[in-house]
Amino acid sequence: MNEKDSNKIEVYLDHNAEPTATYSPPGSFELDTSHLEDGPHFLRIIATDQSGYRGVRIIPFKVENGPGIAVDGLRENDIVKGKVSILINAYGGAYAEKWEPARAETPAPIPTWVWVTLISIVAWALYYGIQQWKPTPQFASTPTYAGFAIQAQGKKSSAEQGAQLYRTSCASCHQINGQGVPNVFPPMAGDAIVTAPDPSDHIKIVLFGAKGRTIKGVTYQAEMPAWVEQLSDEEAAAVINHERTSWGNNAPVVTSEEIAKIRSEGNPQK
Numbered sequence: 108m109n110e111k112d113s114n115k116i117e118v119y120l121d122h123n124a125e126p127t128a129t130y131s132p133p134g135s136f137e138l139d140t141s142h143l144e145d146g147p148h149f150l151r152i153i154a155t156d157q158s159g160y161r162g163v164r165i166i167p168f169k170v171e172n173g174p175g176i177a178v179d180g181l182r183e184n185d186i187v188k189g190k191v192s193i194l195i196n197a198y199g200g201a202y203a204e205k206w207e208p209a210r211a212e213t214p215a216p217i218p219t220w221v222w223v224t225l226i227s228i229v230a231w232a233l234y235y236g237i238q239q240w241k242p243t244p245q246f247a248s249t250p251t252y253a254g255f256a257i258q259a260q261g262k263k264s265s266a267e268q269g270a271q272l273y274r275t276s277c278a279s280c281h282q283i284n285g286q287g288v289p290n291v292f293p294p295m296a297g298d299a300i301v302t303a304p305d306p307s308d309h310i311k312i313v314l315f316g317a318k319g320r321t322i323k324g325v326t327y328q329a330e331m332p333a334w335v336e337q338l339s340d341e342e343a344a345a346v347i348n349h350e351r352t353s354w355g356n357n358a359p360v361v362t363s364e365e366i367a368k369i370r371s372e373g374n375p376q377k
């Protein structure tokens with residue numbers, strides 16, 4: 108269709124018999140959709156040229172002037188049973204006086220998959236953080252971290268717990284190899300109390316501390332701190348057994364019940 112040759116254009120809306128607009132090309136007209144119902148419509152354009160030939164073109168379109176509609180709780184073709192709770196929100200429309208974003212937000216519940224995703228991400232982040240967290244050696248020997256490490260190691264075996272406690276609480280003085288520091292801190296390797304078949308003295312010294320004693324001819328100026336407040340029965344047993352079975356020591360081990368008994372008897376020096 109060549110517009111220059113045509114002399115008439117008629118525009119029809121839907122199935123109307125009367126044209127909505129009639130003019131000679133080229134030209135424009137305004138289609139006012141505010142009088143139209145929301146939904147599908149079509150324009151039928153008929154152009155007639157000077158010799159009477161007609162060109163027809165049909166353009167379907169959709170009007171949406173009314174408010175937007177959001178539905179939660181029912182989707183197309185859902186299969187439903189009994190009572191169904193459905194949340195419906197309507198917002199905005201081309202002719203609403205002003206746009207209120209708050210109204211456009213349908214207060215639908217957060218979908219389960221969002222929760223599941225969120226919780227998995229957080230759980231993974233925590234797991235990863237704990238896995239990767241390695242304190243610096245200085246920090247690892249502070250009371251704060253030592254306490255934390257004891258809590259965090261819940262699932263460790265008693266032997267691992269004993270070794271770790273010795274490292275964090277005792278090795279600064281008695282040394283990681285149990286040799287102590289000559290004339291300053293006594294060795295644990297081969298020590299008479301640590302290797303004695305009766306563990307009572309070992310337990311008492313670890314729980315209640317000691318000072319000014321002479322061991323194998325050496326009188327120690329430094330003090331052996333009391334651990335009665337810091338170590339639980341299980342922890343005390345673990346660290347005592349670590350000393351009883353490390354560096355060539357091979358003494359009978361103790362149970363947390365034995366620790367509990369001596370703890371309840373109290374400090375013999377007081």
Ligand code: HEC
Nearest residue numbers: 276277280298300312313317318319320322327329330331
């Ligand atoms: C601040 C340094 C220090 C720390 C930390 C320390 N000790 Fe001691 N320990 C000593 C000193 C000093 C002695 C000797 C004290 C004395 O009897 O006069 C000693 C003595 C001992 C004895 C007795 C040895 C003997 O033959 O009489 C045992 C057992 C012992 N410590 C175990 C431990 C354990 C277990 C830990 C960790 C929970 C620990 N110590 C932490 C300084 C320390």
